[in-house]
Every structure is written in C-alpha cells, then in structure tokens.
Amino acid sequence: MRIPILKLHNYLLISIQTEIDDQTAIQFQEDLLDKIHKSGASGVVIDLTSVEIIDSFIAKVLGDVVSMSDLMGAKVVLTGIQPAVAMTLIDLGIHLKNVPTALDLEQGLIKLQQELGV
Amino acid sequence: MEFKQLVINNSDSIVQKWMEEIDSLKDSNYTATISDELYESTNREFVNVIFTSIRNEGSTKAVEDFSEKIINLGWPLSYITDGLQIFRRVSTEYLLTQSEKVDSNFFTNLSASVNDWVEPLIRELVNEYSGSWEHIVSLQRVALQELSAPLIPVMEGITIMPLIGTIDTERAKLIMENLLEGAIKHNSEVVLIDITGVPVVDTMVAHHIIQAAEAVRLIGATCILVGIRPEIAQTIVNLGIDLSNFPTKSSLKKGFSTALEITGRHVTDLNVKENNIEKMMDSLRGE
Structure with a gap:
C-alpha cells in the first residue's frame, strides 16, 4: 500500500493514517523524493497524528527522509507525534536530533514558512 | 480443655x-x-x-x-x-x-x-x-x-509544570506522561519545567528531565528548564551533564519572557494609572 502525497502550492502534505510496515516506509521514501523532484516543492509536512506505533526502523527511515529532502532543497517538518510515540522513541534512544517538529499541521506550516523565510 | x-x-x-x-x-x-x-x-x-x-x-x-x-x-x-x-x-x-x-x-x-x-x-x-x-x-x-506532576496552562501556547520534591523513576515517568499529554491538550508551543522546588539534581534526575525535554521536542513543542539554583548549576556541571540542547533559565520570570519571545509576544505597560493620576492633578489645579 502506498501513502498519498498531496501538493499544496509550494508544499507537500503527507498524512500517515495507517500503521506503516518496512516495505511501505521504503516505498514512501522513494515516492516522496520523486515527488519533490517533480514538483520542486520547498517544504514538506509529514503528519503523524494517527500513528500509534513507530519502531526503530520507521524512525530511521523518517530521519533519513528528512536528511534526503534537505539535500534536495526541501525542508521537512514532522507534526502530531503522539505522547506515547514520543516516549517510546526516547526510550529507544532515538532523538531525531535534526528533525524539526511541530504540534499540528497548522503549526507545522507556520514553522516551514519561518524556516524558509517566506 | x-x-x-x-x-x-x-x-x-x-x-x-x-x-x-x-x-x-x-x-x-x-x-x-x-x-x-x-x-x-x-x-x-x-x-x-x-x-x-x-x-x-x-x-x-x-x-x-x-x-x-x-x-x-x-x-x-x-x-x-x-x-x-x-x-x-x-x-x-x-x-x-x-x-x-x-x-x-x-x-x-x-x-x-x-x-x-x-x-x-x-x-x-x-x-x-x-x-x-x-x-x-x-x-x-x-x-x-495527583500532586506530583501538575500542569498549569498560563497563556495561549504556554504551559508551566512546577516540580516540588525529589524525583524518582516512577515520578519521572508520570511527569513525562503529564507533560506530553498536557502539551497536546493545551496546544502549547512552549512548556516550562520549573525545578526551583527540587532539592537535589543528580545524574538520574537530570537524565529524566533531559528525556522529558527531548520527548517534548518530538511532539513539536519547546521545553525550557527554569529555576536552576546556583548549587544545582554547580552539581550539573560537576557531574558533566550536558544540558546545552535545550534552553535553561535561572528563574521562572526569565523563562516566561523567553517563552513570550518564542511565541512572538511581549509585555507592554499601558501607563493607564499614571495618566489617570496626572489628569486628576490637572483637574485639581484647574479648579
């Protein structure tokens, strides 16, 4: 199954609604980078509000996607990480140090605008 | 028998x-x-x-x-x-x-x-x-x-958690849970953790606080550690604990003004009182 990527002006919006398995995550990584390349988007918001579980592999993929998008000139913000997910990640020692985060989609877009200096 | x-x-x-x-x-x-x-x-x-x-x-x-x-x-x-x-x-x-x-x-x-x-x-x-x-x-x-991890939303986007007393692992877990749930519930951009009332900060307590702050960052809010007393600052440095990843302030007051800055606000005096007194003086002089 593939995760839909929506384009909004200069941004790409991704809302992950299901539990992601490893295959889906890799597919998503490729899809997103393709889309950034095609659309020339300068900002990406990945919303994780409905995600209840993130394991170390998914966390790694998310971290990688952020770095990769950065390389392609698109800023990524993760939004809506649930408390339980945050706690699990910290317990696993995954700090996602270079990843910008925001409370919800709205705040995420504001953050993107700030970072892009629009 | x-x-x-x-x-x-x-x-x-x-x-x-x-x-x-x-x-x-x-x-x-x-x-x-x-x-x-x-x-x-x-x-x-x-x-x-x-x-x-x-x-x-x-x-x-x-x-x-x-x-x-x-x-x-x-x-x-x-x-x-x-x-x-x-x-x-x-x-x-x-x-x-x-x-x-x-x-x-x-x-x-x-x-x-x-x-x-x-x-x-x-x-x-x-x-x-x-x-x-x-x-x-x-x-x-x-x-x-119930008393161990209270969360006070003081302003749109700003929440304070005042901590009093020693922190053990069980309490640290509760603090983290309350902090994260509360930050999402109140939609807080900035969360202030006030440790004025924490008597001792050792490596374990510091570790718990750092973890909580990291988790707060993951959900998309900023965590400011306030109320660091001189002796606490000394212990933290002597123990080699690295708190440089998130902002720290000596008092809640300073932390709060930082929080206002982050949320794009500042405090303005209205001077209403002074003006009123001057007006009164003027009217008295006029009579």
Missing part, C-alpha cells in the same frame, strides 16, 4: 486482676490523655472481646467490631498488644495458683493452651491495624501522585 473451662468459670477474678494491671499502665503510658471513664469502659469492652473470643474459639465478628472502633478512635497498637500480653500473664498465673501439683509437663501444657487462645487474637488485631495503615498509605500515595 479444662484450663479453658477454668478460666471461663473464674473470669471475674481474672478480669479484676487484668484491670488492675492495665490501670497501672495508664499513667506511665500513651493513654494518659484519655479520660478515666473512657479508659475503663474500653478496658471492659476489650476484656469482654477477649473472653467472647476464647469462648467461641475465635469468633471474629466481635473482634472486628472492637478493632474497628479502637482504630477509629486512634488508640495505639501498643494498647492492644500490652492488653493481650497482660491477659496471657494474668491467666497463666491464675491457672498456676489453682493447681496443686506443678511439673514441667503440666506447665508446658498450660502455656500451650493459653497461647492457643491469645495468639490468634493478637494476629487478628495486628492484622486489622496494619490493614488500616496500609489503606491510609495507599490513599496518601494516590493523593501524592
């Missing part, structure tokens, strides 16, 4: 001796503040309960009622244990005086038989007491838990 019958038949004299003994305890003891009448009536009830229990081989109803009453009145546990020890001694002595020939075999039998009546009573009463204490402790633990 015959010892038991003997004790029950001669309960009056045993009770009398028991009352004398326990009365002598009153002045030197805990119960000094209790009025004589209450002491007397409680003693009577107590000795009645003892005899009921002996007669019925451990009827628990009377014992339960009595212990509940005593616990509610706040009498100490030592009253119960003293009373039962005295009863054991008094009845043993009484039985010894009643028998003509005493050898070691006889004494062993007698002592075993008296213990048989007294020990279940002691066990039950002590259990009732410790049960009530455990209940109180568990209630207090719940109350403490």
Whole structure:
C-alpha cells in the first residue's frame, strides 16, 4: 500500500493514517523524493497524528527522509507525534536530533514558512 | 480443655486482676490523655472481646467490631498488644495458683493452651491495624501522585509544570506522561519545567528531565528548564551533564519572557494609572 502525497502550492502534505510496515516506509521514501523532484516543492509536512506505533526502523527511515529532502532543497517538518510515540522513541534512544517538529499541521506550516523565510 | 473451662468459670477474678494491671499502665503510658471513664469502659469492652473470643474459639465478628472502633478512635497498637500480653500473664498465673501439683509437663501444657487462645487474637488485631495503615498509605500515595506532576496552562501556547520534591523513576515517568499529554491538550508551543522546588539534581534526575525535554521536542513543542539554583548549576556541571540542547533559565520570570519571545509576544505597560493620576492633578489645579 502506498501513502498519498498531496501538493499544496509550494508544499507537500503527507498524512500517515495507517500503521506503516518496512516495505511501505521504503516505498514512501522513494515516492516522496520523486515527488519533490517533480514538483520542486520547498517544504514538506509529514503528519503523524494517527500513528500509534513507530519502531526503530520507521524512525530511521523518517530521519533519513528528512536528511534526503534537505539535500534536495526541501525542508521537512514532522507534526502530531503522539505522547506515547514520543516516549517510546526516547526510550529507544532515538532523538531525531535534526528533525524539526511541530504540534499540528497548522503549526507545522507556520514553522516551514519561518524556516524558509517566506 | 479444662484450663479453658477454668478460666471461663473464674473470669471475674481474672478480669479484676487484668484491670488492675492495665490501670497501672495508664499513667506511665500513651493513654494518659484519655479520660478515666473512657479508659475503663474500653478496658471492659476489650476484656469482654477477649473472653467472647476464647469462648467461641475465635469468633471474629466481635473482634472486628472492637478493632474497628479502637482504630477509629486512634488508640495505639501498643494498647492492644500490652492488653493481650497482660491477659496471657494474668491467666497463666491464675491457672498456676489453682493447681496443686506443678511439673514441667503440666506447665508446658498450660502455656500451650493459653497461647492457643491469645495468639490468634493478637494476629487478628495486628492484622486489622496494619490493614488500616496500609489503606491510609495507599490513599496518601494516590493523593501524592495527583500532586506530583501538575500542569498549569498560563497563556495561549504556554504551559508551566512546577516540580516540588525529589524525583524518582516512577515520578519521572508520570511527569513525562503529564507533560506530553498536557502539551497536546493545551496546544502549547512552549512548556516550562520549573525545578526551583527540587532539592537535589543528580545524574538520574537530570537524565529524566533531559528525556522529558527531548520527548517534548518530538511532539513539536519547546521545553525550557527554569529555576536552576546556583548549587544545582554547580552539581550539573560537576557531574558533566550536558544540558546545552535545550534552553535553561535561572528563574521562572526569565523563562516566561523567553517563552513570550518564542511565541512572538511581549509585555507592554499601558501607563493607564499614571495618566489617570496626572489628569486628576490637572483637574485639581484647574479648579
């Protein structure tokens, strides 16, 4: 199954609604980078509000996607990480140090605008 | 069996001796503040309960009622244990005086038989007491838990968590949960953790706070650690704890103004008061 990527002006919006398995995550990584390349988007918001579980592999993929998008000139913000997910990640020692985060989609877009200096 | 019958038949004299003994305890003891009448009536009830229990081989109803009453009145546990020890001694002595020939075999039998009546009573009463204490402790633990990680939304987007008292692993977990849930519930951009009231910050506490701050960052808010006292700052540096990843401030006041900056606000004086006074002065001068 593939995760839909929506384009909004200069941004790409991704809302992950299901539990992601490893295959889906890799597919998503490729899809997103393709889309950034095609659309020339300068900002990406990945919303994780409905995600209840993130394991170390998914966390790694998310971290990688952020770095990769950065390389392609698109800023990524993760939004809506649930408390339980945050706690699990910290317990696993995954700090996602270079990843910008925001409370919800709205705040995420504001953050993107700030970072892009629009 | 015959010892038991003997004790029950001669309960009056045993009770009398028991009352004398326990009365002598009153002045030197805990119960000094209790009025004589209450002491007397409680003693009577107590000795009645003892005899009921002996007669019925451990009827628990009377014992339960009595212990509940005593616990509610706040009498100490030592009253119960003293009373039962005295009863054991008094009845043993009484039985010894009643028998003509005493050898070691006889004494062993007698002592075993008296213990048989007294020990279940002691066990039950002590259990009732410790049960009530455990209940109180568990209630207090719940109350403490409610107080241990409060979260105060002070302004749109700004939330404060004041921490008071030592932090252990269990509490740290609660703090993190409350912090994250609260930040999402109140939609807070900035969360201030105030550790003014935390007496000691060791590596473990610092570790927990850092974890909480990291988790807060993951959900998309900023965490500011405020209320770092000079001695805490010294400990943190001496222990080699790295807190450079998130902002720290010495006082809640400074932290709050940083929080205002982050949320894009600042405090402005309105000067209304001063103007009003000047107007009043002007109007007075005009008259």
